[in-house]
Structures are given as structure tokens and as C-alpha cells.
Amino acid sequence: MNLYKIGLLIDGTGNYPKEACYLAVEKGRIAGIGRAGDFSQEQVAEAADYSRYTVMPGLIDPHVHLFLEGIPDAKARSLRWKEDKETTLIRAVNNLTKTIRQGVTTVRDLGGPHGINVLLKKVVSQGVTAGPRIVTAGQAISITGGHFHYAGGREADGTDEMVKAVREQAKGGADCIKLMMTGSVNFVRQDAGVVELSLLEAQTAANEARRLNKTVAVHANGNDGVRQALAIGITTLEHGALIDQATLDLIVASGVYWIPTIVPFERMLDYGRNHQTKMLPAHGIETVLTNHQAMIRRAYQAGARIVAGTDAGALGVGHGDMWREICLLSECGLPAGAALYAATGLAAQAIDMAGEIGTVEAGKRADLLVLADNPLADITNIKKVVKIFKDGKEYGHD
Numbered sequence: 001m002n003l004y005k006i007g008l009l010i011d012g013t014g015n016y017p018k019e020a021c022y023l024a025v026e027k028g029r030i031a032g033i034g035r036a037g038d039f040s041q042e043q044v045a046e047a048a049d050y051s052r053y054t055v056m057p058g059l060i061d062p063h064v065h066l067f068l069e070g071i072p073d074a075k076a077r078s079l080r081w082k083e084d085k086e087t088t089l090i091r092a093v094n095n096l097t098k099t100i101r102q103g104v105t106t107v108r109d110l111g112g113p114h115g116i117n118v119l120l121k122k123v124v125s126q127g128v129t130a131g132p133r134i135v136t137a138g139q140a141i142s143i144t145g146g147h148f149h150y151a152g153g154r155e156a157d158g159t160d161e162m163v164k165a166v167r168e169q170a171k172g173g174a175d176c177i178k179l180m181m182t183g184s185v186n187f188v189r190q191d192a193g194v195v196e197l198s199l200l201e202a203q204t205a206a207n208e209a210r211r212l213n214k215t216v217a218v219h220a221n222g223n224d225g226v227r228q229a230l231a232i233g234i235t236t237l238e239h240g241a242l243i244d245q246a247t248l249d250l251i252v253a254s255g256v257y258w259i260p261t262i263v264p265f266e267r268m269l270d271y272g273r274n275h276q277t278k279m280l281p282a283h284g285i286e287t288v289l290t291n292h293q294a295m296i297r298r299a300y301q302a303g304a305r306i307v308a309g310t311d312a313g314a315l316g317v318g319h320g321d322m323w324r325e326i327c328l329l330s331e332c333g334l335p336a337g338a339a340l341y342a343a344t345g346l347a348a349q350a351i352d353m354a355g356e357i358g359t360v361e362a363g364k365r366a367d368l369l370v371l372a373d374n375p376l377a378d379i380t381n382i383k384k385v386v387k388i389f390k391d392g393k394e395y396g397h398d
């Protein structure tokens with residue numbers, strides 16, 4: 001057993017932090033949390049001293065694309081679709097490193113070319129390479145020519161193909177099913193508002209996913225697409241950047257986990273301001289971002305379950321940007337404690353892993369983030385990473 005003397009413990013449940021406590025870790029899991037008197041004198045004498053630090057659960061990013069780097073330039077990015085598989089794979093391994101170094105100990109990969117994300121999941125779990133724990137959707141499912149089909153997506157049309165596409169992902173090792181309900185916020189195609197999957201196709205895919213005990217993550221931006229997503233019964237709503245108040249009310253009432261992914265919109269705005277581009281005109285993106293932030297603010301106040309997720313690999317979003325999403329949620333009115341909960345305990349619920357990760361409680365996996373300063377006092381302290389533990393093992397100390 002390893003014992004740690006901790007200055008401040010934020011346990012990821014959303015409750016008040018504990019000051020000056022001891023944390024016991026055994027066989028990769030949290031064995032207990034208590035005072036010095038709860039442990040033997042010898043154990044206390046040998047405890048690692050983290051009394052100057054804040055300890056919290058390792059972060060969970062439930063929306064990443066590991067195969068892809070967040071290249072802001074759309075042309076350079078499109079060349080990557082043509083790259084050979086081996087190069088893509090090596091880039092993805094580098095992305096694993098960038099991710100865990102910032103304190104993210106679990107990611108959910110929401111779509112990539114066939115086989116890559118499930119392979120990464122396997123090699124990380126076997127210890128072949130270091131990285132965050134991975135759950136994945138395998139390939140994202142879209143209609144023929146739909147959003148993200150060019151990025152190794154599974155195109156499917158009609159109900160029979162939807163069933164087949166879902167079963168293929170399950171067979172390939174997917175933990176959840178990702179459906180592309182609408183286009184993206186892209187000012188060339190102007191397709192963010194287009195509902196791509198028919199209601200029948202979307203419902204069939206969601207039913208099949210549930211039958212196979214998989215959660216359902218849906219990409220939807222336009223108002224009608226978000227409404228259709230809520231109608232079929234989903235686990236997580238991804239983006240939702242173009243919604244109105246009535247749809248916001250439905251999000252709150254449905255209890256869905258909403259992953260608004262603010263950071264890609266901020267990065268697109270930065271890029272639009274610095275480059276002449278038809279694809280990302282700054283004024284257009286700015287309007288989208290401002291409305292999105294206003295809706296997130298209202299949603300939080302109304303009791304929505306808002307979860308932090310970066311969409312790492314999207315235009316301009318790197319695999320080291322989780323800190324920024326957490327800060328942006330805080331700027332949208334989430335108190336620091338709620339912004340941290342959105343990236344830990346609540347995120348674990350959203351990806352159906354709350355029994356294993358997301359909180360520092362007895363029995364959970366010992367995924368821990370050690371910070372130099374308290375992020376409840378200043379949310380940007382989330383960047384001050386001192387050490388990272390996954391399954392009780394310190395990252396970089398194999």
C-alpha cells in the first residue's frame with residue numbers, strides 16, 4: 001500500500017474539498033481516505049508528502065479524435081486524410097503523450113479511420129505504450145457524403161445499413177456509437193443546420209446501439225438536428241452550437257449529458273481573425289461562439305448536465321487543450337467546482353464509467369492529478385500539473 005499526505009483533496013463528486021488528509025492506494029485503486037489516526041504510525045511516517053499540493057481525479061476528456069492533430073489550416077488538414085496509415089498511427093501515439101501530460105487519464109475517442117482507435121485502446125491497456133485509458137466509438141457513422149465521412153467515417157444509408165454499421169463497430173471493439181446527425185459549423189457548405197440522418201435511420205441506429213449495450217453519442221449543431229437527437233434518446237449531445245431557447249429547455253428536461261465543446265469555436269475564431277478565409281469568417285464564428293456561450297450559461301443555471309470535452313483534433317484544437325475547455329466553462333458561469341466536476345465525476349457518468357473512475361473514493365481506480373495550486377481558488381491552476389497517476393502508477397516512472 002502507498003500512502004499520500006495531501007494538502008487539499010478535490011474528490012470529483014462535486015462536494016467540498018477535504019483539507020489535510022491521507023490517501024491510501026493499493027493495487028491501482030483507492031484503498032481509503034482518512035486522518036493520520038486511521039493508519040499505522042509506520043505508514044504515516046513513510047507517507048509521500050503532498051501536503052503543499054492539491055490532489056484531484058485525473059481528468060476525463062469524452063470527445064477527442066486521437067488520429068488527428070488540431071491543424072488550424074483547412075487545406076493542410078485535408079492533406080492528412082490522404083496520409084498512409086502508419087504515419088497516422090505514429091501521430092496518434094504522440095497525441096496520447098500530449099493528452100496524458102496535461103492530466104487527462106481517460107479519453108473517449110469519437111471517431112477515426114477503421115481500426116486505429118480500438119488498436120490504441122488495446123496497446124495502452126496492455127502497456128505497450130503509455131497514454132490515457134481509451135474508450136471509443138470506432139468509426140463515426142454518417143450518411144453517404146455526410147459530415148466527417150472523409151475522415152474514415154462509416155457511411156450508411158437506410159435502416160438495414162444502420163443496423164449493420166452499428167454491429168460492425170461493436171464487433172470491432174467500440175464502447176459507444178457515434179452518429180453524425182448534422183453538418184458542422186462550416187461557412188462554405190453552410191450545412192450545420194442540415195439534418196443528415198433521417199429520423200428513422202437515427203432511431204434505428206440508436207435502438208441497435210442500446211440493444212448491444214452501447215451508449216450513444218450524437219454530433220448535432222443545428223436546432224432541428226439537436227431536437228431529432230433528443231427524440232431518439234441519446235447519452236451525450238456533442239456541440240449543439242446553433243440551438244434556440246425551446247431546444248435548450250428540451251436539453252435540460254431530457255437529462256442528456258451535453259458536451260458543448262467550446263474550445264474549437266474559440267480556435268476557429270482566432271484563425272478567422274488572423275487569416276482571410278471564406279470557410280471561417282471571423283464575424284460568423286464570433287456570432288456562433290457568443291450565442292453558444294450564452295446558451296451554456298443559461299443551461300447551467302437551469303440545471304443541465306454540462307460536461308467538459310475538447311473535440312481535440314478539430315480545427316485548431318490540440319491534444320493538450322483540456323485546461324482551456326475547463327476555463328471556458330468557468331467563463332460561461334460554471335463555478336470552479338462545477339467546471340472541475342464537468343471534467344471528472346460528471347464526465348465519468350457521461351461515458352458510463354462512474355463505477356471505475358472520475359472520483360477519488362474507495363474502490364475507484366487511482367487516477368490522480370497532483371497540482372501545485374488550488375484550481376478552486378483560480379481555475380487556471382488546472383494547468384499547474386506536478387504529477388499524474390493512472391491506476392496508481394506515476395506517469396513517466398515505469
Ligand SMILES: [Zn+2]
Pocket residue numbers: 063064065110311314
Ligand atoms: Zn468531434
